Amino acid sequence: DAFAWEKSDLYMAYLPAMILGLIAMGPAAIFGEKYNKPKEIFLVSIVFFIFSFLIMGLTNSSVVFIIGVALFFIAFNMMEPLVQSMITKFAKVHQKGAALGISNSIAYFSTFLGGTFAGLMLDISDRETIGITVAIITTLWLLWTLRLTNPVKYSHLYLAQSEVNIEKLTALENDNIAEWYINETENKVVVKYVKDAMSDDELKDNIEFLVRKIQETLPKGRAQIKDILLKLTMSKPIKIEVK
Numbered sequence: 001d002a003f004a005w006e007k008s009d010l011y012m013a014y015l016p017a018m019i020l021g022l023i024a025m026g027p028a029a030i031f032g033e034k035y036n037k038p039k040e041i042f043l044v045s046i047v048f049f050i051f052s053f054l055i056m057g058l059t060n061s062s063v064v065f066i067i068g069v070a071l072f073f074i075a076f077n078m079m080e081p082l083v084q085s086m087i088t089k090f091a092k093v094h095q096k097g098a099a100l101g102i103s104n105s106i107a108y109f110s111t112f113l114g115g116t117f118a119g120l121m122l123d124i125s126d127r128e129t130i131g132i133t134v135a136i137i138t139t140l141w142l143l144w145t146l147r148l149t150n151p152v153k154y155s156h157l158y159l160a161q162s163e164v165n166i167e168k169l170t171a172l173e174n175d176n177i178a179e180w181y182i183n184e185t186e187n188k189v190v191v192k193y194v195k196d197a198m199s200d201d202e203l204k205d206n207i208e209f210l211v212r213k214i215q216e217t218l219p220k221g222r223a224q225i226k227d228i229l230l231k232l233t234m235s236k237p238i239k240i241e242v243k
Contacts, residue, residue, distance in 0.1 A: 003062045013066045021073030028078035038082045039150045046142045048075035050135050057131010089151040093181045154178055154192050 005013075028045075032038040048071045055068030084100065091099040121130050180191045215225065 003065065005062070013069050016066065017070040017073040020070050021077035024074040025077040025081060029081055032082045033085060036150055036153050038086055039145070039148050041078055041082055042145050042148070043142065045075040045079040046138060046145060048072070048078070050138045050142065053131050053135040053138060055131075057128050057135070086151060089154075092179055152178070152194055154194060156190055156192055158183075158188050158190055 028041050032041040052068045052071035052075060055071065056065055059065050059068065083103070087099050087103050088096050118130055118134075121133075178192045178194065180189065182188070183190050218225070
């Protein structure tokens with residue numbers, strides 16, 4: 001044992017690492033979500049992972065090892081929330097549950113495999129070899145991540161509805177509308193559209209167009225639409241009036 005730590009002393013490594021990881025989570029989430037730069041956060045996180053593996057594998061200094069542990073926690077906490085967010089952005093509404101379930105299952109199973117193989121390698125190898133090996137694998141991950149693109153930024157239009165003709169709602173779909181669905185719990189029609197593809201005037205025209213189209217699906221037309229809410233990314237729904 002290079003460090004000869006007692007189990008009661010392990011908090012000295014994990015406590016500061018956990019605190020730094022929690023602190024890093026906030027700015028990463030803001031930059032990744034508000035400014036739609038999750039790919040950049042992923043890349044920074046992976047670089048931190050690479051350095052953390054090399055540090056933990058190669059150092060004989062307990063202080064430097066703790067720095068490596070802290071880098072790992074920072075990288076993990078920067079990336080993990082955005083992974084869940086990215087999945088929900090790329091998946092359709094009816095696919096989100098399955099996508100998150102599959103992703104989490106693979107992640108936990110991979111954690112099991114990683115711990116198992118690392119333990120086996122430690123029996124036949126050493127900490128330095130494991131650190132370098134994992135760093136190389138993580139570098140390949142970094143190169144693969146360079147191919148990713150940031151998700152398209154969408155906004156949502158919420159329209160109250162009573163009775164909707166599903167077949168006629170297909171007329172709402174176009175290049176700038178990703179999908180629409182009916183939220184039966186809140187009794188609303190939700191239209192997901194590309195935010196940056198429309199100017200303010202175009203957005204106004206599209207809202208009016210959407211309202212007219214939805215009115216056509218309702219037996220009593222405009223009388224059955226109680227409220228129209230427009231929700232932008234990371235903002236509260238805004239009640240709007242369309243004549």
